[in-house]
Structures are given as C-alpha cells and as structure tokens.
Amino acid sequence: MQEWPEPIVRVQSLSESGTGNIPERFIKPPSEREAAQLVPEMTKSIPVIDVGGLANEKYTYSEETMRAISNACEEWGFFQLVNHGVSKDVMEKAREVWREFFHLPMEEKEVYSNSPTNYEGYGSRVGVEKDATLDWSDYFFLHLLPENQRNYNEWPNLPTSLRKMTEKYGNEVVKLCMFLMEMLSMSLGLDKGYIREAFGGDDNGACLRVCFYPKCPQPDLTLGLSAHSDPGGFTVLLADENVPGLEVRKGDSWVTVQPLPGAFIVNIADQIQVLSNGTFKSVEHRVQVNSRKERLSMALFFNPKGDVPIGPAEQLLSPEKPALYPHNITFNQYRQFIRQKGLHGKYQVESLKAIVTDMEDDDAVMGGGSGKKRMRWTPELRECFERAVDQLGGPDRATPKGILKTMSVPGLTIAHVKSYLQKYRMSKFIPESSDGGKLEGRKFSEILPNFSSTSRVQITEALQSHMEGQLGLEDQLEASFLDI
Ligand code: OGA
Numbered sequence: 029m030q031e032w033p034e035p036i037v038r039v040q041s042l043s044e045s046g047t048g049n050i051p052e053r054f055i056k057p058p059s060e061r062e063a064a065q066l067v068p069e070m071t072k073s074i075p076v077i078d079v080g081g082l083a084n085e086k087y088t089y090s091e092e093t094m095r096a097i098s099n100a101c102e103e104w105g106f107f108q109l110v111n112h113g114v115s116k117d118v119m120e121k122a123r124e125v126w127r128e129f130f131h132l133p134m135e136e137k138e139v140y141s142n143s144p145t146n147y148e149g150y151g152s153r154v155g156v157e158k159d160a161t162l163d164w165s166d167y168f169f170l171h172l173l174p175e176n177q178r179n180y181n182e183w184p185n186l187p188t189s190l191r192k193m194t195e196k197y198g199n200e201v202v203k204l205c206m207f208l209m210e211m212l213s214m215s216l217g218l219d220k221g222y223i224r225e226a227f228g229g230d231d232n233g234a235c236l237r238v239c240f241y242p243k244c245p246q247p248d249l250t251l252g253l254s255a256h257s258d259p260g261g262f263t264v265l266l267a268d269e270n271v272p273g274l275e276v277r278k279g280d281s282w283v284t285v286q287p288l289p290g291a292f293i294v295n296i297a298d299q300i301q302v303l304s305n306g307t308f309k310s311v312e313h314r315v316q317v318n319s320r321k322e323r324l325s326m327a328l329f330f331n332p333k334g335d336v337p338i339g340p341a342e343q344l345l346s347p348e349k350p351a352l353y354p355h356n357i358t359f360n361q362y363r364q365f366i367r368q369k370g371l372h373g374k375y376q377v378e379s380l381k382a383i384v385t386d387m388e389d390d391d392a393v394m395g396g397g398s399g400k401k402r403m404r405w406t407p408e409l410r411e412c413f414e415r416a417v418d419q420l421g422g423p424d425r426a427t428p429k430g431i432l433k434t435m436s437v438p439g440l441t442i443a444h445v446k447s448y449l450q451k452y453r454m455s456k457f458i459p460e461s462s463d464g465g466k467l468e469g470r471k472f473s474e475i476l477p478n479f480s481s482t483s484r485v486q487i488t489e490a491l492q493s494h495m496e497g498q499l500g501l502e503d504q505l506e507a508s509f510l511d512i
C-alpha cells in the first residue's frame with residue numbers, strides 16, 4: 029500500500045480558506061465529541077514530577093521520585109516533568125523553527141508530502157481507510173533513532189536552522205529518555221537497565237511528530253486528534269504553552285492538561301503497558317481545537333527497536349499475575365495497525381490480550397520460532413471479526429485470508445481466523461447446532477441446500493471439525509451427509 033486512499037487536503041488550507049463550515053469529513057459522531065466533564069477537585073490534573081535535573085545531568089533517583097512516577101503511571105499514565113535538564117532555549121527555538129515551517133507557503137511544504145509506507149514527511153492523516161473521519165490537524169513526522177534511519181534530506185531545509193535545531197532538540201530529549209527508561213524500570217521494581225535492554229539496547233527507536241492544529245471555525249464538531257493511546261514505548265511531549273487542547277481520559281471523563289511553563293508532558297504508551305503487564309497504563313488522550321488560536325506541539329515517541337518481540341517482564345509475573353499479553357509481537361508488527369486503521373482509542377492494545385502464548389512454548393516464541401499460540405476471542409476481537417466479515421459480504425463470502433487482512437490485528441494468524449470462522453459459520457447458519465447433541469440429520473439437510481456449493485463444503489468441514497471426537501454423533505453426521 030503506497031498511497032493515500034483519497035486526495036490529501038491540508039487542514040491549514042481549509043482553515044485559511046475562511047470557510048465557516050468544516051467539510052463533512054471532519055465531523056465526528058457526537059459520542060466522540062462529548063465535552064470534558066466536570067471532575068472532582070482531587071483528580072483535576074495530571075501529577076507534576078520534579079526530577080531535579082541540572083545542566084550537569086545529575087538526576088534524582090530518590091525513592092520518593094520513583095514512588096511518584098509509579099503512582100502517576102498507574103493512576104494516570106501521564107505526568108508533567110519539571111526540572112528535566114533539557115535547555116529552555118533549545119525547547120523554545122525548536123518550537124519556533126517548526127512554527128515557521130508551518131507558516132511557509134504551501135508549495136514549500138508539499139515537497140515533503142508523506143505517504144503511508146513510512147509516514148515520514150508532511151502529512152494530514154493517519155490510517156488509510158477510505159471514507160474515514162479525519163482529524164483537524166497537519167503534522168510533520170521524522171525519524172531520529174536508530175541513527176541509520178535518520179535521514180536529514182527528509183527533514184525540511186527551511187527555515188535554514190530547522191535541521192540543526194531539530195537535531196539538537198532530539199539529542200537532548202533522547203538523553204532525557206535514557207534517564208526516563210531507567211526511572212520507569214526501577215519504578216516497576218526491575219533492574220535499572222531492563223527497559224533499555226528489552227527495547228533493543230543501543231538500537232531503540234525515536235520519532236518526532238510535530239503537530240499543527242490550525243484554527244477551526246466549528247471546533248465543537250471535530251477533534252484535532254481522535255482519542256488514541258500511543259503505540260510505542262513512551263512519549264515526551266512539548267505542548268503549546270499558550271493554547272490548551274490536550275485531554276487525558278480519567279474514568280468516564282476527559283481532563284484538560286494545563287502545561288506548566290517549560291515542562292514536558294510524559295505519557296506511557298502501549299509497549300510499556302505490555303512490558304509492565306498492565307501495571308503502567310497507556311492512557312487514551314485526544315486533542316481539542318478552537319476557533320481563535322492555532323496550536324503547535326512536538327511529540328517525541330520513544331520506541332523499541334522495530335524487530336524485537338516485546339512481552340510482559342518475567343519478574344512481574346506470578347501464578348496470581350499471569351501474562352496478560354503475548355511475548356511475540358514486535359513493534360513493527362504492532363505499528364501496522366495504527367498505520368492502516370488510524371487512531372482507535374485503546375482498541376489495539378486491548379485486543380492483544382486475546383493472544384495467549386502457551387507458557388511452555390515461550391522459549392520458542394521468544395526465539396522467533398513458531399511456538400504454538402492460542403487465541404482468546406475477547407468481545408473486542410469478536411466485534412472486530414464480525415465487522416470484517418460484514419465488510420467482506422457476510423459469512424458466506426468472507427475468506428479467512430480476507431478477514432485476516434481486514435482485521436489487521438498483530439499476532440493473529442490465518443489458522444486462528446480459519447478455526448474461528450468455522451465456528452462462526454456454524455453459529456450463523458445452524459444456530460441449533462451450537463450444542464452438538466441437538467444436531468439431527470433432518471435439520472442439517474433441510475438447511476444446507478440453501479447455500480452455494482462452496483459454502484456447503486465449508487459448512488461440512490466446519491461441522492466435521494466441530495464433531496471430531498464426539499463419539500456417537502459421527503454416525504448421525506455421516507447419515508446426514510448422505511442426505512445432501
Ligand atoms: C500525539 C499526541 C498531543 C498533542 O501526537 O500522539 O497525542 O498535544 N499529541 O498534540
């Protein structure tokens with residue numbers, strides 16, 4: 029898949045056209061736009077953590093700081109970081125060059141227009157689903173790490189200081205990320221170097237996404253960024269100090285983040301939720317836009333190396349706390365979902381729970397072999413499956429291959445889909461047969477002729493596999509096959 033499904037329209041151009049009505053494509057269903065609700069005073073804002081970072085990089089590793097971090101990551105999945113050691117001057121200048129970039133004439137920016145293959149460049153959507161609802165923002169996405177993916181030619185050459193400033197900013201924030209990895213590891217009760225090692229040692233990834241939210245004439249109808257959790261390890265966000273917009277989910281409500289001057293907003297993303305076996309939460313967040321002021325923010329995503337499998341840390345597992353997530357999904361595999369489907373709340377990381385690796389096969393799985401995997405068909409996964417089947421024309425016409433592609437859930441295999449489809453067809457075509465005992469030759473032969481010959485073969489196969497081992501009924505089954 030190389031191109032976007034529809035011509036790209038820059039949100040900034042729409043905004044500058046002076047239209048009073050936003051195009052239909054940007055209008056969100058009411059359920060997605062509910063305003064931030066009033067929340068009790070106590071839970072009004074995300075925690076603030078001071079790590080005492082000085083210019084000489086002496087960070088505080090005190091018990092107290094670690095407790096504060098683990099509380100924040102368990103309760104909110106978000107915190108503000110102050111005294112983080114990144115130079116204020118570099119932060120301000122980086123923000124300034126990117127603001128200048130977004131205010132260049134459109135032709136200058138279009139040179140860097142991105143595609144869904146790796147998203148690098150100037151973009152206006154996430155996901156390649158045709159007719160998807162769009163978000164009110166443009167962005168620039170680039171790779172900082174691993175070093176061999178850093179391609180300066182893909183970064184804007186205007187304003188002239190942008191590349192240098194972005195490099196400087198990236199290096200400083202990455203240094204902070206090294207410290208954060210240690211803090212997060214220790215806060216989980218793991219060795220200081222655990223996350224770094226699990227994320228691929230020196231080869232971990234980092235990307236920068238500069239988000240630009242133009243003024244919007246009808247801000248109540250849309251969102252700057254739909255609700256999502258970040259797919260990677262964790263995120264260090266330099267939010268717009270003057271224009272609020274970021275909202276974090278707290279239970280059933282959304283809490284607006286009020287960035288402190290000079291602070292970073294740090295949030296746990298899906299891979300750390302998986303690594304911590306759900307202790308640290310990758311929390312949903314979204315962005316509101318407004319009609320008076322544009323907003324610019326810079327999100328640095330710190331990620332595992334693309335091809336190392338990420339799973340729950342062994343030290344955090346026990347008979348009482350079994351692994352909630354599989355061990356064999358790499359970040360490259362995981363990221364495919366968001367890149368194809370766009371932002372969908374916490375759907376993706378929750379669906380991972382459906383994939384259970386048999387413990388005795390862990391070594392094989394972790395070694396990249398093909399260990400046996402079972403699927404647990406959670407309600408979310410079933411819903412996704414059913415949607416895919418509908419999209420493909422119903423159980424009669426959908427093929428396992430088509431379903432697998434449409435679902436695009438990491439770790440899901442053709443074998444998983446095949447066996448579930450068989451059961452699904454049975455339940456759809458012959459509801460009475462869910463209890464094998466009720467299957468009678470008469471009923472079977474009554475129903476079957478209503479289907480095409482391909483379906484008949486598939487149903488028959490499904491029935492055979494369902495009936496396997498159920499002695500006594502086999503004879504009945506055989507008798508009914510003769511009836512067809
Ligand atoms: C993101 C994000 C928040 C913001 O890019 O993933 O959540 O304030 N950005 O722009």
Ligand code: NI
Pocket residue numbers: 256257258313
């Ligand atoms: Ni995000």
